[in-house]
Amino acid sequence: MASTSLVKGARAARSTIALKIVMAVSGFVFVAFVLAHMYGNLKMFAGHDAFNEYAHHLRTFGEPILPYAGFLWLLRIGLIIALIAHVWSAAKLWGRANHARTVKYSARPKTASMLSSRWMRWGGIALLLFIIWHLVNFTIGKVNVSGGPTDDPYNLVVDTFASWWMTLIYLVAMFALFLHLRHGVWSASQTLGWTNSARARVWAKGLALGIAVVVAGGFSLVPIFVVAGVIAK
Numbered sequence: 001m002a003s004t005s006l007v008k009g010a011r012a013a014r015s016t017i018a019l020k021i022v023m024a025v026s027g028f029v030f031v032a033f034v035l036a037h038m039y040g041n042l043k044m045f046a047g048h049d050a051f052n053e054y055a056h057h058l059r060t061f062g063e064p065i066l067p068y069a070g071f072l073w074l075l076r077i078g079l080i081i082a083l084i085a086h087v088w089s090a091a092k093l094w095g096r097a098n099h100a101r102t103v104k105y106s107a108r109p110k111t112a113s114m115l116s117s118r119w120m121r122w123g124g125i126a127l128l129l130f131i132i133w134h135l136v137n138f139t140i141g142k143v144n145v146s147g148g149p150t151d152d153p154y155n156l157v158v159d160t161f162a163s164w165w166m167t168l169i170y171l172v173a174m175f176a177l178f179l180h181l182r183h184g185v186w187s188a189s190q191t192l193g194w195t196n197s198a199r200a201r202v203w204a205k206g207l208a209l210g211i212a213v214v215v216a217g218g219f220s221l222v223p224i225f226v227v228a229g230v231i232a233k
Helices: 002-046 048-060 070-100 112-138 153-161 164-191 198-227
Strands: none
Touching: 002 048, 002 070, 002 164, 002 198, 048 070, 048 153, 070 112, 112 153, 112 164, 153 164, 153 198, 164 198
């Protein structure tokens, strides 16, 4: 009986490790994507024609080997697979954490790790909802909240952030992204075995903070400068 329990425990541990690896790898796929996406967003500072040329180039990238917008569709499919893997593994791990303790503490201390873990869960859900709206806003539906045309990528971005409430939502989402990246990159580094020494842990924490600052800060520049009138039609 005891040996059966040990075998089940070992299998559960291996399964949990596998889920954490899936979550870490899919997370790094998104880190690579948001870095590239942030670089593209910063093309807004180069002006109307430069940004629209960049947006058009993404649709013609790989021609004639790939059809028009073929590269974007391959990218979208890859990101959808990564998103499903990331959300699925997160949900499984969340469920296991909840079932691991059947009796809740009457007074549980709020440690930093507990708060970070809770934020990763609820912040991840908030980011997922924001991503859905972001796709509707700029990709799937191309919704211009200012009522203007949607066939000009540069002007669509300017019109979107000309609305203060859209800018506020976006900046709040970027703060959520900052927290998610800082903790997520650090956790993924632990999962992948990159923190086996004191020096490696310092490096991993610095990497996590650096990526979070660069990505969230880079994405925040465009809406801030649109509101400031530096980026305009």
